[in-house]
Amino acid sequence: MKKCPECGNPSYDGAPVCGNCGYKFPKPKVKAPMQEDIFEDRPIINKSGNEQSTLEIIKENKIVIGAILLITLIVIGIIIATGPTTDNSTKVDGLNKYTDANASFSYPSNWKDVNGSDELHYGAIFFEGSNGTEIEYYNVTSEFSSIYEINTQRISSAQENGDYVNTILPLQIDGKNTSNVILENADGTFTRYVSLLNNGNLYVFKINGKTLNDTTSSEIESVLQSVHIG
Template identity: 50%
Template structure:
C-alpha cells in the first residue's frame, strides 16, 4: 500500500492515480538488471597437483642432466685424445721399438744390429775369437777385439796401412771418425783379388775394437744397416 502525498488516502502500490483526489502517482523507475561484465576474469580454479606428474618431470630432468654430463665427458675425452696426439712431439717423446734389433755384447763392448743379419761361421787366423755376421746383401761383418801395446790409434792405423800395401792391397781411404764420443779410424782397401775391405777401429785403454767388413763393392760396405750398427757401438 502507498499513501497519496496530497490527501493521505491509501492506494494499492500499482495504482496510477489517487482514488480520492485524483493525484497522479509518478511512474516507478525501472532498474535495469545488473549485467555481468564479460571482460571480468573469473578467478582461476586451483588445479590439483598430481604427485605422479611431479615425479615424472623430476625423472626427465635427472635423465636430461645425466645425458648432458655424459656428452660433455665424451667430448672431453675425444678432445684430450686428439690434443695428445697432436702435441705428442712436444711432451713426452715417442720410444722406438727395438724388436727389429738384436744386441751383441762382449765384456765392456756392445753394439746393436738388425735381426735380418745372420750369424755365420767364419775364420780369422790372427783373431780366433772373432764373430761373423752376414747381412741380406751378402756383406760379411767381422768383429773382434785385442789387447795391444800400441800407444795410439794413429800408430795402429799406420801399421795396418803398411801391412795392406805389403799384401798388394790398395788403400783408397783413411779418415778419422767419431764413434761413442771417441776418435776412431775408418779405412777402405781395394784388395788384390778385387773385393773390398773396410776397417773401423776404436781404441781405449790399450784395447783395440775392430769391425772388419768385406764385400764386392765400396757402396755395399757403407750401407745404412752397417753404419747404424757401427754407430751404436758402446764401450762401457
Template identity: 50%
Template sequence: MKKCPECGNPSYDGAPVCGNCGFKFPKQKVAAPKGEDIFQKERKEKKTSNEDSILNIIKQKKLIIGIILLITLIVICGIVLTGSNNKSSPIQTTADVGEFSAGDFSFKYPKGWSEVNETDDSHPGAKFFRNNENTSIEYYNVSTQHTSLKEVTQERISYAQETGSFVELVETITLDGRNASNIILENADGDYTRFVSMFSDGELYVFKISGDSINSITSNEINDMINSADIA
C-alpha cells in the same frame, strides 16, 4: 643593315646614331664568353703500351718464379722419397734389432743378419755376421802394445800396401764420443775391405767388413751398426 625605329631610315649595323634623324641606337649586348667548368671531371688517361708491357713482364716474372719454386719442391720431395726407399734401410724399431755384447763392448745389428760360423786365425773368438747382400761383418777385440790410434792406423796401411791392396780411404771418425779410424781398402782380387777401429786403454775394438763393392761395405745398415758401438 638596320632601320631607325623613329624615321625608318636604314643605317649600317654598327652605326651609333641614325644619320637621318639623329636617333641614338641602343648599344648591343655582348654575350659573355662561356666560362670553363672548373669542376669538370678530368679525363682518365689511357695506359700507354709501355706501361702495359711492363705489367706483362712483371706478371711473367711472377709466373716464372712460381714455376721454379714448384720444381724445387718436387725435387726435394723426390730426394726424400728416394732416400726413404734405399735398399739398405737403417734399423727402424727395437723389434728389428739384435744386440751383441762382449765384456765392456756392445753394438746393435739388424735381426735380418745371420750369424755365421767362420774363423779368423789371427783373431780367435771373432764374431761373424752376413747380411742380405752377402756382405761379411766381422768383429774382434785384442790387447795391443800400441799407445795411440795413429800407430794402429799406420800399421794397418803398411800391411795393406805390403799385401798389394790399394788404400781408398783413410779418415778419423767419432764413435761413442771418442776417435776411431775408418779405412777402406781395394784388395788385389777386386773386392773391398773396411776396417773401423776403436782404441781404449790398450784394447783395440775392430769391425772388419768385406764385400764386392764400396757400396756394400758402407750401406746405411752397416753404418748404423758401427755408430751403435759402445764401450762401457
C-alpha cells in the same frame, strides 16, 4: 644262610666253620673289579683281507711310475738343452744386440750368424749382412797407443799384400776417435777396417764387401753408431 656239607647244619653266610661239627667252610673267591680299558675310547680299525699294502700298490703301478720318471727326465733334458747358452745376442726393439765384457752394439735382425775363422783373433764373431757382406768383430788387448799407429799398421799391411788404400777418413764412435780405413783388394773387392782404441783394448769391425758401397751402407753405419764401449 648256608648248609654244612658234612652235617647239614645251617650256618650264616660268613661263618668260617660249622657250629655243629666244626667243618671248615672254604673261603669265598673274591672277584676282582673290572678295570677301565685305557683303549676303550679309541676306534679299532680292522683290516679286511682285500686291502693292499703300500709295497703291493707300488709293484702294481711300477709301469706308471716308470713312465712318470721317464717324462720328468725328458723335460729336464729339454730345459737343459734349451737353457742359457754362450750366445751373447738379445733382441731389442726389432734389432739384435750383441754384448761382451767391454762393448755392445745393435745389428739388423736379418743379419745371419755365420761360422768364420780368424787365426789371429780367437773368439771373433761373424755375420752376413745385405748383399753377402761379411762383418767380423773382435776385441783384443793391444800394444797400440794411438789411432796414428793403427792407421800406419793398416797401410803397411796393405802395401805388403798388394792392396790399394782407397780411403782414410776420420770417424767417431761412442764419442771416441776411431780409425777408419778402406782397402781395395787385388781381386776387386773391398775391406773396411774400423778400429777403436780404448784403455788398452782394441775393438775392430772388419767389413768385406763386393763394392765400396757395401762397406759404407747405411746399414753398416747404423751398426757402427750403436757401439757402446765400457
